[in-house]
Amino acid sequence: MLIIAIIFPFHFQTVFSAVDGIRPSQSISDGKTLVSKEAMFEFGFFSLGNSKSRYVGIWYKNIPITIVWVANRCKPINNSSGLLTINSTGNLVLLYQNKSVAWSTSASKQAKKPLVELLDSGNLVLRDEEDKNSENYLWQSFDYPCDTLIAGMKIGRDLRTGRNLRLSAWKNWDDPCPGDFTYGLEFDQKLNTYPEFYLRKGNAKCYRSGPWNGIRFSGGVEQRPNPYFSFESVYSDDEVYYGFNLKNKSLISILAVNQTTSLRQRLTWIKADQAWKPYSNSPRDDCDKYRHCGANANCDMKENPICECLKGFKPTSPETWSLMDWSKGCVRNKPMSSLEKGKDGFIKFPGLKVPDTTHSWVNKSMNTKECRAKCLSSSSCMAYTNTDIRGQGSGCALWFGDLIDIRQFPQGGQDLFIRMPSSELGKVGDNMRVVIVVSVIGGFSGMLLLGFCFCRRGSEGKTARNIETICQHGGQEEDLELPLFNLSSIIVATENFSPYNKLGEGGFGPVYRGKLEDGQEIAVKRLSINSAQGVYELKNEVKLIAKLQHRNLVKLLGCCIQGEEKLLVYEYMPNKSLDFFIFDQKQGKLFEWSKRLQIICGIARGLLYLHQDSRLRVIHRDLKASNVLLDNDMNPKISDFGLARIFGGDQTEEQTNRVIGTYGYMAPEYAFDGLFSVKSDVFSFGILVLEIVSGKKSRGFHHQNHGVTLIGHAWKLHKEGNSIEMFDKHLREADNNVEQVLRCIHVGLLCVQQSPVDRPNMSSVVVMLGSESELPQPKPPGYFVEMDLAKGGHSSTNPESSSMNDMSISLLDAR
Incomplete structure (x- = not known):
């Protein structure tokens, strides 16, 4: 469960909120509001940030400030003198102090008895009270969408009037005037093409939904039939539009365009958590x-x-x-x-x-x-x-x-x-x-042989017999040779898994140091009987590491499965793991900057190999300090591939039903819905960089007891131009390369940006670490503030403010 609390400064003064409509004899001054009959929505004046400028809009009544519509988007009132009233032509008008018009409705005809109402759908309507059909609207806010689409609204084109209904992002969190990001339906009426959604920045296309295919837009996999939403698409001679409705009326969901993150997001309100939860984003990934x-x-x-x-x-x-x-x-x-x-x-x-x-x-x-x-x-x-x-x-x-x-x-x-x-x-x-034949044969063979290692009596350590493992990938068969160890030789090498030889323990089980008869030192990972990870994870690790060869990845020497024992044998890393050095006060003082930079660059090269240069695309999913081992020369080697995936999934198409990982390192989209990609590893790498630079653990970091995470602390210092304060105090006064330190912090912040779309690929990270070129400015990160999970949090559609941006995480399966 992920709890988000993202608040932007927003203020309004409510004197009363008792009516849902106004008539010509009534008005709404600043400080008064309209409230829909069932108290779903509220309409009135508000301000953004520390500005005194006043806007008129609609927001959810019982949800912490979430603006869904703004009337005077580009014409704010400069003080609290604004007034809403119905004029002589029957239109609702917003007046400045000098009675000039800042904004007004444009009724299709003049009503004999005009009435302005705020409906529980969130629609502000103008109608004639004498018209027996209460749904004959002369004007409605649903016809003038801003940045948010709510249930019952529609976006598209009225072919009779030529009106184009589309979403347009705010310029920024303090200015609701339309920015350059828009989201709407487009098609060529002359060529009779099918409509598609386009997210544009100015005239440039950023994302395309794919055309309507009778059920959904072909690129909108999240629109598949589900118990939450029903999607409506109309393509007639009079109009082309799209909208959605909620099957459960207690569910609240919106679709919004975000200028800062360059995303079209669907958000769902989770009442128990008092937070908006992202349901889907577009674009989701590079594809x-x-x-x-x-x-x-x-x-x-x-x-x-x-x-x-x-x-x-x-x-x-x-x-x-x-x-x-x-x-x-x-x-x-x-x-x-x-x-x-x-x-x-x-x-x-x-x-x-x-x-x-x-x-x-x-x-x-x-x-x-x-x-x-x-x-x-x-x-x-x-x-x-x-x-x-x-x-x-x-x-x-x-x-x-x-x-x-x-x-x-x-x-x-x-x-x-x-x-x-x-x-x-x-x-x-x-x-x-050929592909079909090989796939069938390879798949059948894989079911029988994939990843199994057999222990054979009489074989000895390094000279053990080899087993041919057949793996099918991409329609090809590959022979992988992996040395086998018998159990007796492992028992001798580790002195029967003596506690004195125990190096540590992870989610898989304990790891022991050992020495073979020929003098070679090894590390033996022993699957715990009670471990949540089992044979599948062991096979996964065998299959992956046997195919991966890189100086910054730990080397698998062999394996053994005999009876209840399931063992993996690795090269021994004499300097233990990275966390032993960077989080220990005594060792940290000796861990100079040049070594830290060497480790950062080595981890980056190892990840680049996994993501791009290896025969497989591998997502590690559990990158953390304890899973980075150090050899004699303090070169880093990424280890523990039990949770890794060969599949190059994205935030919506590769999903696990069981989120397993480590608190403090998980990317937000993985923690939200189990959605992972190479950008999930990039996020974890960014955390590692900040930990290596600061000598502080991400998990449990509470800066000055204000609940700010390590990421939040780094972000604040960056915004203040004081990032050097992130540097480990033991090294800060030494003769170090300050520019390198600041560059690493900057790269780390780029890697932990909230949206995976904004994070760089590891190929870009390696280039940025090794060059002196100007770096792009990072956008706000994920997990800015750690909150008390028992208390929960609240949210708006605005991901950051100048003062607060709270987010914390609670997961069932952590390591």
Whole structure:
């Protein structure tokens, strides 16, 4: 359970809050409010931060300050003299002290008996009280969305009036005037394209939802049928819009656009925690960034690298592509001009967010067969899909020109049929058949043999027999040789697991020092019978470490499974683990800066190898000081891969039902919902950097008893321009490289930013640590303040203020 308390300064003075509507004879002065009948929402004057400027808006009545709508977004009242009243034309107006108009409604016609009401839906409406139909609104705030979409609202386009309803972020936390981030539905009415959501910064596209497919937007995996929300999308001759409703009326959820985090977020109010909990973010990862892989390429977070040309295509610029600059995208192996009528065909690419529909053509009544024929009839048609994934056979979309912004989903997604000349059909078809055969064979073999290590009597330590372990990855079979140790040799080496040889104990179990007959020193990890981690974690560690070879990763020498004993044998690290040095007062004084910097850079290189340069994309998930071992020369080696995953998941698509990790190191998105990615490891690395620099533990750090976390302390000092105070006091007065220290703190803060989208990749981190280039300014971090978990916290949609930004965490499974 994650508790967030993020408060921005907000003040209003309420003299009374007893009415839900006003008539021409009434007015609302500053200090008075309207409250909806069931006290769901409140409407009145408020200020932001320490400003005296007054705004008029709507907020939740019983939830700590969450603004959902602002009337005078760019025209604040400079004092408390503002007045809301109904004028002679029947419109609600906001007046300055001199009676000039700051803001007003624009009723479709003049009411005989105007009435302004605040509904329990959060909609402020103007209607004619004499109209028997109380839902005939002459004006409503729902038609003028700001940065927040609430249940019952809609965003889209009224094709009769041309009105475009979209969300626009605030400029900043103190200014609700529209910023340059917008979120709305877009489509080409002339080409009859399907609507898609776009998050834009100015005119530039940042994120695309994928087109509507009959059930959801193809890139919106969070919109799959669920017990909480129902989604509504209307595409008619009069209007195109999207909205959501709540199946449980006691549930409160909003969708907001955030200028600071550059995200579209869905937040759900958790009453028990008195906090807003993120349900989904967009963009979620690098594959969600618009055109991240360029044209005619597929982005897949499970792969390394994540960008790959579609089959039948090749990099436009092989040189830049090899440097992981994918912006130029891919081109066909054979140009479209090589298509031969009657001989070309299509290759099916399943499970995709289909391409940007800007250059597409749509027919809602065509079936799949007709759609295919239509594409074949045009020499410039690149691809087609059935736009209704419910299997009803209706709906056709055709693409012309490059295929832009495709991503792969592990489940769900749509089938895309890409046109190929006959010469390419044979090549791609053969390859696909090979993949299928190898996958089946490899998967069956893997079930039988994956990760098992057998102990054989008579074999001795280092010269033990090898076992052939078959692992299937990416449609290929690999033979991995791993030395085996028999139990008797391990017992002799560790003196029967003597307490005197015990090096420590983790979530897996105790670790013992030992010496083999040939004199080689080893470390033996012994699975505890009562450990929450078991054979699966042991197999996972064997499988991963056997494939990974890097100077900053601990080396696995072998394994043994015999009876109840399950053992892993590693190279011995004489200098124990990192936490032994940095958190110990005596050892910390001797741990000079040059060694600390060497360790920071070594951990960064090890993570870079795991995330990018190894044969597998590995997410460690439990990076912490005690899992970094030090060799004779104090070189760091990342250890303990029991919780690691080969899968390159993101905050919404790779999820674990059981969050296991270590307090103080978990990234917020992992703690929220078990969502992890390479950026989760980046967050943990940032914590490690701050710990190494300061000599302080992240967990349990309470600066001056004010509850500020280590991250919060670093952030405050950074904002004050006094980051050097973070440096370990034992080394602060020594002759150290201050610029290096400050740079490491700055990089650490970049790594612990709240949003995973903002955190750098490890490749960027390594470059930043080794260069003198200017660094970007970090955004507010996660876990700013540690709160009393029993008391809970509260939240708003604003992630930070100048004074407070509280967040703490409580998890069931911690190590």
